[in-house]
Amino acid sequence: MKIKEWIKYSSKLLKNINNFQLDINIILSTVLKKSRSWIICFPDYILNKNDLIILNKFVKRRFYREPLSYLIKKKEFWSLDFYVSNKTIIPRPDSEVLVDQALKIIKNSYLKILDLGTGCGNIAISIASSKPNCFVTGIDCCNEIIKIAKYNSKNLNIKNINFFLSDWFSLINYNKYNLIVSNPPYIDFKEYFNLKNEIFFEPLSALVSKNNGIFDINFIIKYAKKYLYHEGWLLLEHSWNQKKKIHALFKKYNYINITTYKDYNSFDRVTIGQFIKFK
16 A cells, blocks of 8 residues: 555544544654655655554544644654653643743752653753753652653753652652742643543543542642742643632742733633742
8 A cells, every 4th residue: 555545544533533634644754754845745655564564553542533743642842752652641832922931930049849740851950951050840740650751851952850659748758949840730620521532541540630620739738838948930721710729828838929821712721829938
């Protein structure tokens, strides 16, 4: 079968998926280890049997709405390529707002930074790569996830970073940080079932939180103060409809300079607050 024939066949299967033509080209590029421009230039290239078997498996998985990132084991974030698996959620462009706000606070300072629930390490590594004068620590509650984050930092040659196992602050001990960032679970369980089918392939524990999606956020805001230096900052990603609740929680636990920033779709997405240690 020629490339152009396989594209026609797979297009019929994936026609109900947004941007299916792009997905098909990316799948071809990944399996054949060729650039997308090469695939366009050589539509009459004959696919061998082994390539066809792999391509057809990928298309079948995509037909059932498995995210493309899990098929190709890769997702771009902050102009960096991250290895991902179904043990971690897939990095999303809106989380770049969290990175951007962290960098604005850091400026040219030497700061110690903690990333809670690091996943594949995309937020921690993006900050570390942009600010080599800072030291970033990423934690997560699963050894397999920590291995993925470590692999990404090594693959991207990021030196000023460390990852270790901890269930939120459980193994942080007496360490303190100038900046704590987190993209915690924040989806309400009822809301979860109204989302796109693709999200059901991602780990539930990294997405859904109790108490209308606010349980983990409340925990982090309450206890982060113990691990922040005086005038340190806490930055949290959250759902578009949680701004008021999160502002109330920041105020309840005596943070100041509370500000919310919008994502690329103009939804409230990241809220920050500063910890002041009163004598």
